[in-house]
Amino acid sequence: MVNFGLLYMEIATAALGLMLLAWGLLVPKRERQGIAYLTAAGLLALLALAWCTRGAAGTVLPGYTIDLYSIYFKSLFLTAAFLATICSFDYVAKMGFNQGEYYALLVFATLGMMVLATSGELITLYLGLELMAITFYILVAYRLDDPKSAEAGIKYLLLGALSSAILLYGFSLIYGTCGSTVLREIGKRISSGQADFALLLGLIFVIAGFSFKVTAVPFHMWAPDVYEGAPTPITAFLSVGSKAAAFAALIRILFLGFDNQAFLWLPLVTVLSVLSMVLGNLVAIPQKNVKRLLAYSSVAQGGYLLLGIVSASLLGIGAILYYAMIYVFANMGAFMAATAFYNNDRSDEIKDYAGLARRAPLVAAVMLFSVASLAGIPPLAGFPGKLYLFSSVVARDYSYLWLALLGLLMSAVSVYYYLQIVKAMYTGNPAPQKGALQVSRGMEVAMLLVLGILFFLGIYPTPLTNYAFKAGETLFMP
């Protein structure tokens, strides 16, 4: 007996998406402004629903399990989608067409992430992944007037298809060896059976496929081009939502399905983490474009998050969950500031940010504290996040101390390029003809909210920490 009642979050999200689609078609063109607000309100309501029903637990289909872990990630995606929606208000209105479609696709992408993060079974997991990916292909190419956007869309589509193919191949190899697509079942069969080459290859393909999504080096190459070309709110959503969803699934696969193969995947994940931290941070330095810079910073952040997997402990998983949530706010904050700037000046170049602090103190402050949080400077929320991640690695084994030190060193490097933006904003002189920035009220409120959360969780991280660790614990419950 399939308990469809437990799918309430997925069903409600799908309903919201369909409703937005219908609304966009039925309502006369000039009155479509309301659809953005409707999306925001709907996502907020879903977020409230997720919070109120966080105690829900149960199995819908074999491997499709509702637990605190999945609800935590659902809340994360909804938060990201909500902030991305607010970010889109002016941006999409200025594009001037098909608003209903845009917001509906945003919600469907969220639905895909939810499925991806909830599923413990390879086929449904893949379904979620594709739902997320295909909606993103469309959204990335949404700026029809801009060839860069189209280029980004094509690149993302082709490389995404490539990674999906690899991933599917991996899945088929795993199924072929184990005879099951349910992760817990796979875990049991591997422990009893002999690991062989086909299984190892399957595992490598799966990790490669997900590395593409979490932008781990050397599978990151699409990210800078796509991040730069996509509409800024979509870049923001892609960088936090897609990445977190891929992490949610990767953690499930590695710890539920391949826990006793850790001796194989640990070195691989360690290498990916090191490469991402080093390359992401180093290449971010010479960047001149804010979105490209944030793309490389996002590659580096993916590297930090992989440290949590390397620690292979509850502490590490909890740290990933905590950091992923903080990353939503910090990265969204940075992209919101970038969007606000783009809406006015139609530019993403760092040199054009000169004197922004005088033209828009709030926008500059949001950018400053967001990148400071990304760099892990106290008292901002990124600091405890990095503290948890790095100490989880150290706590695992002192022989991994070098990895934590590398993370620290690379965080120090990151301060350099983050401060490039800050330096331009606070010490540069604005071009004389540039006036104050026009920022919509909704955006201002969202920015203040992000600032407040970054400071609150930096000073008193315990509420979220407890939630994240509790969510991490449920993953390991039988």
Add this chain to the structure above:
Amino acid sequence: MANLYWIPKAWLIPLLPALAFPFIAFITRKARGLSALTAILAIGVSLVISLGVLWEVIAHGITMDNPVEYSTVWLQIPQLLKIEAGLLIDPLSAVMLLVVTLVAFLVEIYSIGYMEDDPGFSVFFAYLSLFGASMLGLVLANNYFMIYFFWELVGLCSYLLIGFWYHRAEAARAGFKAFVVNRLADFGFLLGFFFLFIIFHTFNFRELAAAIPAYHNVGLLTVAALLVFTGPIGKSAQFPLHVWLPDAMEGPTPVSALIHAATMVAAGVYLLARAYVLFASLPNVMLVVAYVGGFTAIFAATIAIAQRDIKRILAYSTISQLGYMVMAMGVGSMTAGIFHLTTHAFFKALLFLAAGSVIHALHEQDIFRMGGLYKDMKVTTVTFIIGALALAGIPPFAGFWSKDEILAAAYHNGFLGLYILGTLVAFLTAFYMFRLIFITFFGERRAGLHGHESPPVMTIPLGILALLSIFAGFVGTPFTARGFSTFVYYAAPHEVEPDYMVMALSTLVALAGIALAWWLYGRPSDLPERLKESYRWAYNLLWNKFYIDEFYLWIYRRIFWGLAEAFHWHDRHVVDGLWDGVGDVTRASGQKLRYLQTGNLQTYALVFFTAVVVIALWMAGMGGMIR
């Protein structure tokens, strides 16, 4: 514990003044009256809650062994680190809360008059509020981490307030000196409780109190305890880190009253009491504590007899009295130390505020340019004398009972040397205080300066503190049933036995000190000048405070400066060169690595596949699974 009303609200005590700080700084700064009102209202409500807390602690039988603790986790890494934020309410903290809020409340009222014409009036009240809040947070803290947080905040506030008149070079320097000396000591304290954390994996006082007696690695614990003790050496101005306190008088006088009585130097003694289990389990450390305290007491008292500045004399008397308190802790009587801290808070605040009243009237601090002030300033004179009598330890004033308990504790716990030393300090104390009084308030007007009585807003706090200086000691006399010693104690409550010999002797030497002061300074005489001439070297030694400051300056100039030069060279040429190189390499490699990103889709796909193949080969090789 069901029907506690005030104690669950104790968190408001530090919070209200803490909120007053930003409120004044950001909102009411332009409105002077409103700023003062905000600050006084905040600390006033805190005072009321503190009274309620103390009352409930007594009424509900909350004892040292049976405290109330509220705690929440502030920051944790499961299995590695847990830092709490919490309140610990026991008789010790309840008494301290009352002392701090009461003194701070009176000082803030007094400041309305004293700071009347100051352009920084509102900011002054904002700082005072933050100062009070920090100290109250420190008192309520239930763990080392939190106490350290507020400990640093207290240090910061003292810096801000000592250097309040920052446009005066001496004031700015004094604030800086206080901060640097305290930081030095705080670093030791920080290391100390980190040691404790490494050993016991907790910062919590009660958990530590349970764990310490069962721990047997005395060597490690001794290191930790000595490091923790450096905190009080700095904050409570013990030798050799006492040098900041005399200079701290550069701040406005109400600040001096606050620092010397309630919010700054008290923190060190309070920490000793809070961490007493750590010290009590280590007899050797106790010995160090006792002798540091005893030495500081006599050392500072001798300096005080040769000073001419009214506030400087009081400052050295504070150091000397703090030495008493630390000595009490060291000889094993935590009760006596805290009791003396309490009574001292009242009469030292009184003395400073009364001295402030004099300074306010004359704009002069050199006592040898004063004289005959009792004719102009009756209230100030009377209250100052009451404070001095309490400080000198004349019965039945408050200071007598607490000092007597310290001396009795030293005598009965087998520290005969420290007892004699303590008695000698009592003699010196009486002498220098009454030297000050005879010169300042009696005799002829040396420089023709006329005073005028201060406004009621200043004299009423003086009156209240004078009453407390007379009566506060009665809570802890040996004749009081269920007195202070059964309330604030370590290990077990005990009744103090009156020791008439100790009492009589300390009273006699104090009276002798007053008599000597009268003989030398209370009547027209050229004896002091002649003494000064014939014992020039001794006078110079005392006048220059044993040249401690000069010694530190010499060390700083000759040794640190030379070292710093060497380090500077090393830093410029070796470290900078190295890191410039690292920076250049980092940036250059970023530039180079950037070219991996061609923008070419085929390249991306190629890299993707190559990576998969390389990984597969690598892992297959590692797994040894290519068969």
